[in-house]
Amino acid sequence: MTRHFLRDDDLSQAEQTEILNLAIELKKDRFAVRPLAGPQTVAVIFDKSSTRTRVSFAVGIADLGGSPLIISTANSQLGGKETAADTARVLERQVAAIVWRTFAQSGLEEMAAGTTVPVINGLSDEFHPCQLLADLLTIREHRGELAGRTVTFVGDGACNMAQSYLLAGTVAGMHVRIASPAGYAPDPQVVDDARAAALLTGGSVTLFTDPIAAVSEADVVVTDTWVSMGKEEEKALRLDELRDYRVDAALLAHAQPDALFLHCLPADRGYEVTAEVIDGPQSVIWDEAENRLHAQKALLVWLLARTSA
Ligand code: CP
Ligand code: NVA
Numbered sequence: 001m002t003r004h005f006l007r008d009d010d011l012s013q014a015e016q017t018e019i020l021n022l023a024i025e026l027k028k029d030r031f032a033v034r035p036l037a038g039p040q041t042v043a044v045i046f047d048k049s050s051t052r053t054r055v056s057f058a059v060g061i062a063d064l065g066g067s068p069l070i071i072s073t074a075n076s077q078l079g080g081k082e083t084a085a086d087t088a089r090v091l092e093r094q095v096a097a098i099v100w101r102t103f104a105q106s107g108l109e110e111m112a113a114g115t116t117v118p119v120i121n122g123l124s125d126e127f128h129p130c131q132l133l134a135d136l137l138t139i140r141e142h143r144g145e146l147a148g149r150t151v152t153f154v155g156d157g158a159c160n161m162a163q164s165y166l167l168a169g170t171v172a173g174m175h176v177r178i179a180s181p182a183g184y185a186p187d188p189q190v191v192d193d194a195r196a197a198a199l200l201t202g203g204s205v206t207l208f209t210d211p212i213a214a215v216s217e218a219d220v221v222v223t224d225t226w227v228s229m230g231k232e233e234e235k236a237l238r239l240d241e242l243r244d245y246r247v248d249a250a251l252l253a254h255a256q257p258d259a260l261f262l263h264c265l266p267a268d269r270g271y272e273v274t275a276e277v278i279d280g281p282q283s284v285i286w287d288e289a290e291n292r293l294h295a296q297k298a299l300l301v302w303l304l305a306r307t308s309a
Pocket of ligand 2 (some may be wrong): 123159160227228
């Protein structure tokens with residue numbers, strides 16, 4: 001059986017914990033395991049721009065003894081000339097796994113349905129589950145046990161990061177709050193799925209329009225760009241409609257005094273977050289960015305072991 005990682009709730013709470021535990025071990029000893037020795041190749045495909053995802057997968061695959069093959073959709077037959085399913089059938093005979101950053105989640109589902117190698121979501125319009133593994137690892141490193149912690153996402157509640165917080169946070173047993181204006185609420189189906197996960201783990205989901213109420217007493221405060229990739233033509237409207245959802249020092253002061261601030265990056269200082277917050281003492285963004293490497297290596301090791309079993 002092949003295990004894929006297309007959305008955060010593809011993992012149970014126990015599986016998510018297993019991967020985070022492995023990430024902690026691999027962070028202590030980067031070259032401890034080499035399941036891709038050969039080297040075997042992992043295809044990492046980009047329909048959208050990337051710095052962190054590209055670097056952390058390339059470095060992580062090399063750390064595991066493998067060889068990364070970075071593919072830009074612009075220079076490939078995927079995305080117009082060939083279906084995801086056909087691409088997957090070509091790749092699976094030559095690579096150990098496929099990572100894909102794309103637009104619609106449905107493309108990832110099509111690719112995963114058509115292949116025997118693990119498919120990993122490197123970001124879609126709907127979810128960014130690899131980033132959430134890194135975020136949860138960062139919160140665990142700084143605060144310990146995840147279950148029972150309150151995390152508040154402020155801003156575009158319909159973006160991939162907010163929706164992944166809903167799923168990954170509730171799988172971890174966290175209380176997930178989203179603060180967004182009308183028109184920027186998460187997909188109701190994702191909210192329902194997160195509530196279903198929370199029922200199993202003791203977590204919860206609460207949607208707010210008031211950012212102060214949402215951030216009140218939170219252990220972790222998170223935001224993301226107001227203009228996600230693919231939304232560039234709405235930029236002026238978004239900067240206007242989201243302007244009251246900026247994470248500044250006054251808003252962060254409503255959270256726990258030692259609350260952590262996270263942002264997946266890239267950030268627009270002065271828009272979704274002020275420089276004093278993102279560059280301030282509560283921000284753990286550089287650990288968060290580094291943890292992409294360790295979390296994704298753990299994910300690859302785990303998926304490869306499950307898939308060959
Ligand atoms: N956070 C993140 O995924 O960054 P990149 O877009 O640079 O990969
Ligand atoms: N929500 C952002 C995340 C970038 C890593 C986007 O999709 O552009």
